[in-house]
Amino acid sequence: MERLPGFRDFYPEPLPHSDVWSANARQHIFERWRETARRYGFSEYDGPPLESLELFTTKSGEEIVGQLYNFSDKGDRAVALRPEMTPTLARMIAAHERNYKKPIKWFAIPQLFRYERQQKGRLREHFQFNADIIGETSPAADAELIALLIDSLRSLGLTESDFVIRLSSRNAWQQFYADNRGDPAKARDFYQTIDKLEREKPEVTRDKLRTLGVSIDDVGAFIQQAKPTPELQEILDNLAARGLTAFAKLDYQVIRGLAYYTGVVFEAFDRKGEFRAIAGGGRYDNLVKLISEGRVDLPALGFGMGDVVLLELLKARKLLPKFDVTVDVYVLIEEESQRSSALQLVQQLRDAGFVVEYNLTPGKSDKQFKRALELGARFTAKAEGGNIRIKNLSTREERVLTSAEFISLARV
Amino acid sequence: MERLPGFRDFYPEPLPHSDVWSANARQHIFERWRETARRYGFSEYDGPPLESLELFTTKSGEEIVGQLYNFSDKGDRAVALRPEMTPTLARMIAAHERNYKKPIKWFAIPQLFRYERQQKGRLREHFQFNADIIGETSPAADAELIALLIDSLRSLGLTESDFVIRLSSRNAWQQFYADNRGDPAKARDFYQTIDKLEREKPEVTRDKLRTLGVSIDDVGAFIQQAKPTPELQEILDNLAARGLTAFAKLDYQVIRGLAYYTGVVFEAFDRKGEFRAIAGGGRYDNLVKLISEGRVDLPALGFGMGDVVLLELLKARKLLPKFDVTVDVYVLIEEESQRSSALQLVQQLRDAGFVVEYNLTPGKSDKQFKRALELGARFTAKAEGGNIRIKNLSTREERVLTSAEFISLARV
Numbered sequence: 001m002e003r004l005p006g007f008r009d010f011y012p013e014p015l016p017h018s019d020v021w022s023a024n025a026r027q028h029i030f031e032r033w034r035e036t037a038r039r040y041g042f043s044e045y046d047g048p049p050l051e052s053l054e055l056f057t058t059k060s061g062e063e064i065v066g067q068l069y070n071f072s073d074k075g076d077r078a079v080a081l082r083p084e085m086t087p088t089l090a091r092m093i094a095a096h097e098r099n100y101k102k103p104i105k106w107f108a109i110p111q112l113f114r115y116e117r118q119q120k121g122r123l124r125e126h127f128q129f130n131a132d133i134i135g136e137t138s139p140a141a142d143a144e145l146i147a148l149l150i151d152s153l154r155s156l157g158l159t160e161s162d163f164v165i166r167l168s169s170r171n172a173w174q175q176f177y178a179d180n181r182g183d184p185a186k187a188r189d190f191y192q193t194i195d196k197l198e199r200e201k202p203e204v205t206r207d208k209l210r211t212l213g214v215s216i217d218d219v220g221a222f223i224q225q226a227k228p229t230p231e232l233q234e235i236l237d238n239l240a241a242r243g244l245t246a247f248a249k250l251d252y253q254v255i256r257g258l259a260y261y262t263g264v265v266f267e268a269f270d271r272k273g274e275f276r277a278i279a280g281g282g283r284y285d286n287l288v289k290l291i292s293e294g295r296v297d298l299p300a301l302g303f304g305m306g307d308v309v310l311l312e313l314l315k316a317r318k319l320l321p322k323f324d325v326t327v328d329v330y331v332l333i334e335e336e337s338q339r340s341s342a343l344q345l346v347q348q349l350r351d352a353g354f355v356v357e358y359n360l361t362p363g364k365s366d367k368q369f370k371r372a373l374e375l376g377a378r379f380t381a382k383a384e385g386g387n388i389r390i391k392n393l394s395t396r397e398e399r400v401l402t403s404a405e406f407i408s409l410a411r412v
Numbered sequence: 413m414e415r416l417p418g419f420r421d422f423y424p425e426p427l428p429h430s431d432v433w434s435a436n437a438r439q440h441i442f443e444r445w446r447e448t449a450r451r452y453g454f455s456e457y458d459g460p461p462l463e464s465l466e467l468f469t470t471k472s473g474e475e476i477v478g479q480l481y482n483f484s485d486k487g488d489r490a491v492a493l494r495p496e497m498t499p500t501l502a503r504m505i506a507a508h509e510r511n512y513k514k515p516i517k518w519f520a521i522p523q524l525f526r527y528e529r530q531q532k533g534r535l536r537e538h539f540q541f542n543a544d545i546i547g548e549t550s551p552a553a554d555a556e557l558i559a560l561l562i563d564s565l566r567s568l569g570l571t572e573s574d575f576v577i578r579l580s581s582r583n584a585w586q587q588f589y590a591d592n593r594g595d596p597a598k599a600r601d602f603y604q605t606i607d608k609l610e611r612e613k614p615e616v617t618r619d620k621l622r623t624l625g626v627s628i629d630d631v632g633a634f635i636q637q638a639k640p641t642p643e644l645q646e647i648l649d650n651l652a653a654r655g656l657t658a659f660a661k662l663d664y665q666v667i668r669g670l671a672y673y674t675g676v677v678f679e680a681f682d683r684k685g686e687f688r689a690i691a692g693g694g695r696y697d698n699l700v701k702l703i704s705e706g707r708v709d710l711p712a713l714g715f716g717m718g719d720v721v722l723l724e725l726l727k728a729r730k731l732l733p734k735f736d737v738t739v740d741v742y743v744l745i746e747e748e749s750q751r752s753s754a755l756q757l758v759q760q761l762r763d764a765g766f767v768v769e770y771n772l773t774p775g776k777s778d779k780q781f782k783r784a785l786e787l788g789a790r791f792t793a794k795a796e797g798g799n800i801r802i803k804n805l806s807t808r809e810e811r812v813l814t815s816a817e818f819i820s821l822a823r824v
Contacts, residue, residue, distance in 0.1 A: 012455030043424030
């Protein structure tokens with residue numbers, strides 16, 4: 001029996017030469033995300049992987065249904081596997097925001113889903129690091145969030161020569177569009193045309209802009225000139241104070257596809273331009289109000305960073321650690337009469353926090369020793385009377401110690 | 413908009429007085445599970461939350477569909493949100509077992525789903541710690557797995573007065589049934605009757621057993637006498653060698669409902685009998701062969717421990733730590749002209765690994781100080797020239813230090 005197309009199996013190392021993913025690499029990335037978010041004072045939350053379909057159509061319109069992993073449950077509810085975390089966050093915030101001091105700084109690492117037909121080989125799920133700040137209008141919050149994004153990538157070993165945050169603002173484009181007397185009813189078409197600028201043929205963009213009454217040359221000049229709005233200037237100054245200037249640049253080509261962004265938007269890219277966006281985010285000051293049907297009105301901003309592009313980049317830059325099994329002690333059992341005292345030793349050492357392996361069943365001692373080496377064990381140990389005979393597998397030094405002596409020694 | 417019935421939202425502390433769950437308690441339990449599994453030399457794996465329906469019906473028969481969260485996807489595939497992890501594990505093992513040395517020791521922490529109608533208030537998802545050993549027939553593997561289960565619970569602060577593992581064996585009951593000349597075709601009915609023994613009225617059990625040609629008194633005597641099979645004796649001796657005797661007892665009332673168990677089975681219960689089973693597992697030596705359609709034949713055993721009953725028990729025994737926000741340093745900004753040097757300090761301290769908070773926007777210094785206390789900060793810090801003025805919030809001691817001095821000091 002096969003797994004469903006577009007889903008991933010995560011195996012431990014050594015990975016088979018096949019279409020599988022590393023569970024250790026996934027855990028490595030999750031731990032760095034979690035640790036960095038905590039350093040920034042963000043608290044973890046999570047919601048259900050399944051939500052009512054309405055939660056997503058309210059936010060993004062009916063046209064999103066074509067990309068959703070949606071279905072009817074046995075109670076005839078229209079439901080969907082979550083395609084993004086922000087609607088769930090907005091729902092959770094709307095329900096209990098009064099319980100939390102503002103600004104609320106939260107993060108989550110949800111698995112997200114989509115279902116598009118005709119996309120051979122494309123994944124239908126991925127994991128995403130989501131961080132959001134709710135209840136703060138100041139660009140100081142945008143800067144704090146962007147600094148978190150930068151440091152999450154730095155925590156994985158990436159540097160300013162590996163990635164850059166491209167900063168932009170919907171407000172800047174709104175002003176440009178108004179200055180060019182664009183039809184407000186068609187503002188969304190305009191944003192989407194800008195969003196596709198880098199991927200679309202220039203002639204197509206030119207024609208689309210012309211129907212919106214905007215000249216492609218004016219758009220080009222606006223991007224070229226790159227004059228920061230006051231909010232963007234404040235963010236750039238804030239990042240400079242942190243010493244993070246090299247990680248961010250103004251770039252009005254970024255505008256973000258989603259309809260609900262209201263202010264500053266940004267995307268993280270690899271410097272060489274080999275990969276799709278690593279992360280993206282921005283302000284969505286109206287979304288909590290929309291999801292709560294007007295009951296709660298809180299400004300908000302956030303970003304999402306997926307595991308798939310990130311993993312490609314880390315592999316390309318050789319920044320994934322070697323995920324060997326790391327056994328501290330391999331307990332040898334030379335004679336079966338020793339099994340009972342060996343098991344006692346196994347338990348003692350595990351109780352003391354060591355990773356301990358041993359042969360479950362009788363085996364030749366050279367085979368046991370070979371297995372200890374394969375597992376990269378630091379020590380082999382043999383129960384010997386009330387003591388332990390220890391061999392350090394890197395120095396080959398042997399000593400006989402009490403278990404208490406060994407425990408305090410090996411911990412150092 | 414509401415979340416779907418039977419699903420949970422996980423919030424950070426302080427929890428609202430409402431129907432929500434603690435994201436920190438969840439993470440606490442996951443970390444203890446993961447850490448204990450690693451000490452035992454188990455490697456992490458994961459599979460998709462969605463699998464083909466056939467994977468589950470092959471293992472458990474068509475009657476399981478009534479309890480599954482199943483549906484048709486947009487490609488008209490019959491699929492289901494996983495109700496348990498074992499079929500996914502068997503599928504993954506069958507695909508790549510040749511890549512791994514035996515015995516394979518793996519664990520996972522999947523979210524599992526079920527959908528039963530007419531179950532008001534009942535959860536439709538939970539998380540489960542799964543640990544399995546594949547490729548070893550010896551009861552030494554059963555003992556290793558049961559020891560892991562015991563130590564997972566001990567790692568959360570539970571002791572032998574809080575829980576016990578009730579050990580049994582399908583083999584013992586098979587022998588009993590054969591000795592009583594039971595009809596082999598009805599063996600499954602017999603097992604299910606034994607499984608319901610503790611929850612069913614004695615008259616009902618008596619009648620059911622009578623139709624199977626078995627006397628309830630003989631069943632009672634068999635349970636009472638509790639003579640261990642050779643495999644169970646070996647497991648009890650093995651646990652005794654580890655010093656874990658107080659955590660396990662023989663109890664033939666346990667037989668496990670699922671059809672696919674083949675040998676030793678066990679369940680973990682709280683000693684006071686207040687809660688449902690905390691965990692359960694056993695041998696399933698034929699499942700990998702079944703799932704792989706005969707291609708791979710490996711003995712296997714495993715257990716599952718859910719987060720819901722465990723959390724109830726930990727709460728009842730007051731074993732959940734207090735999940736305060738733990739801020740190391742709160743950086744004070746008394747004058748806005750200091751914001752730039754304050755941000756530099758924030759970045760320095762976060763780079764050094766500290767959890768750092770500060771006021772995103774201008775605020776009165778007494779309010780900042782109050783916030784530092786609320787967040788349980790160990791220190792407040794103020795940038796002062798090139799130095800930092802540090803206040804230890806427990807001793808109230810103040811010192812002026814370089815940031816390097818403070819970093820090495822506060823790390824201790």
